[in-house]
Amino acid sequence: MVGINNRDILCLEKDSGNVSVTEKIAPHLRDVIKISASGIFNHYAGVW
Secondary structure, eight states, X not given: OEEEEOSOGXXXXXXXXXXXXXXXXXXXXXXXXXXXXXXOOXXXXXXO
């Protein structure tokens, strides 16, 4: 199983719902389950 994050988490990029990173990477991953992730929620800071 491979999770593909569609955001740049180093700069705390917010989720735009764009899955273009998954679309680029997924075809190169064979024989694995692919999970596309694009959201993050920080409950303590109230950041979406």
